[in-house]
Amino acid sequence: KAGVTQTPRYLIKTRGQQVTLSCSPISGHRSVSWYQQTPGQGLQFLFEYFSETQRNKGNFPGRFSGRQFSNSRSEMNVSTLELGDSALYLCASSLAVSEEQFFGPGTRLTVL
Amino acid sequence: QKEVEQNSGPLSVPEGAIASLNCTYSDRVSQSFFWYRQYSGKSPELIMSIYSNGDKEDGRFTAQLNKASQYVSLLIRDSQPSDSATYLCAVKERAGSYQLTFGKGTKLSVIP
Numbered sequence: 001k002a003g004v005t006q007t008p009r010y011l012i013k014t015r016g017q018q019v020t021l022s023c024s025p026i027s028g029h030r031s032v033s034w035y036q037q038t039p040g041q042g043l044q045f046l047f048e049y050f051s052e053t054q055r056n057k058g059n060f061p062g063r064f065s066g067r068q069f070s071n072s073r074s075e076m077n078v079s080t081l082e083l084g085d086s087a088l089y090l091c092a093s094s095l096a097v098s099e100e101q102f103f104g105p106g107t108r109l110t111v112l
Numbered sequence: 113q114k115e116v117e118q119n120s121g122p123l124s125v126p127e128g129a130i131a132s133l134n135c136t137y138s139d140r141v142s143q144s145f146f147w148y149r150q151y152s153g154k155s156p157e158l159i160m161s162i163y164s165n166g167d168k169e170d171g172r173f174t175a176q177l178n179k180a181s182q183y184v185s186l187l188i189r190d191s192q193p194s195d196s197a198t199y200l201c202a203v204k205e206r207a208g209s210y211q212l213t214f215g216k217g218t219k220l221s222v223i224p
Contacts, residue, residue, distance in 0.1 A: 033210050043156070043200065043214040056211050090155055094210050099144050099163075101210060103155040 002027065004093050004104030012110045018079040021107045025072050025093030032074040033101060034066060037088040046089075049074055050096070078109075086111045114139045116203050118215035126223050131188040133218050135201030138182070144204040145177055145184045146212065151197045159199075160186065191222045 005024045013019050025032050034046040045058040049068035066076040072093075078085055088108050092101035115138040125131045133147075144163050148156035162168045162175040162184065174187040184203075188195055198217040205213060 031210050033212070035212075035214075042216040043202075043212075045211050045213070048210050050210075056209050058211070088155075092210075099204060099210070100146070100158055100161050101212065102158060103148075106155045 004091055004102055006089075006091050006104040006107050008107060009105060010108045010110075012112060013081050014112050015081055015083060017081050018077060019081060019109060020075055020077045021089055021091075021109075023074045023076075023091030023093075023104060025074070025091075026095075026102060029093035029095050029102075030072050031094040031096060031101075032068055032072065033092045033094070034074070034076050035090045035092065036060075037090055037106075038086075043090070046076065081111045083111050085109065114142075114203075114205060114213055116201055116213050116215040118199075118201050118218045120216060121219040122221050123218055124221045124223055125191050127191060127193060129191050129222075131191045131195065131220055131222070133186040133188075133199050133201075133220065135184045135186075135215055136182055137184070137201075137203045137213075139203070139205050140179075140182065142179075142182075142203045142205050143207065145175070146202040146204070147173075147175060147184075147186045148200040148202060148214075149195075149197045150200055150217065156200055188220075191220075193222045193224050196220055196222045 033048040048056040068074045150156045160175040201215040202212040
C-alpha cells in the first residue's frame with residue numbers, strides 16, 4: 001500500500017510570496033493533519049481535516065490555511081511568506097477508526 | 113499550555129544495551145500516546161502506540177504508560193547502531209481530534 005505522498009519535496013520562495021503544498025493520504029484514510037517542524041519549536045500542529053471539514057486549528061496566524069477535497073487529498077497555503085516560515089511541513093493521515101497517524105516525507109520550504 | 117517534555121539528550125548507549133527514553137505530559141485528560149522515530153533529514157515514523165496503563169511490547173520495543181504519574185517511556189532492547197535517531201513522544205489530548213502534541217525529542221546514539 002502506498003504511503004502518504006507530499007509535493008513538492010523542496011521549495012524555495014522569497015518573502016511576500018505565497019505557496020501551496022499538497023498531500024495525498026494513504027488510500028482509505030480520510031483524516032489529514034498538517035504539522036510544521038523547525039529546529040527551535042519542534043513539531044507543531046497546524047490543522048486537521050476530516051471529510052473536507054477543518055476540525056481543529058493550531059495556534060498559527062491566518063496566513064496559514066488549508067482545505068481537503070472529496071478524495072481526501074489536502075492542500076495547505078501560506079500567504080505573504082516570512083523568513084520564519086522556513087520549515088519542514090509534514091502531512092499525516094489516519095484511518096477513521098484508528099488513532100495512529102502516518103507521516104509523509106514532508107515539504108522542505110526555504111524562504112529567502 | 114499543554115506540554116510534552118523529553119530530555120533532549122544525546123543519550124548514548126553501547127550496542128546491545130537497553131536504551132530507555134522518557135516522556136512526561138501535563139494534561140491529565142490525555143488519552144493516547146505514541147512514539148515516533150525520526151532519522152536525520154527524514155520524516156517521523158510511527159514505532160508504538162499505547163492507550164492504557166501498563167506495558168506494550170512489539171519486538172525489541174516496549175512502551176510503558178503510567179497515567180497517574182503522567183509518564184510514558186520507551187525501552188529499546190538489544191540496541192543497534194541503526195536505532196540511532198531522534199525519538200519523539202506524542203500525546204493525543206482528546207477524543208474526536210487527531211491533533212498530536214509532540215515533545216522536542218530525545219536524540220539516541222548507539223555506539224558500536
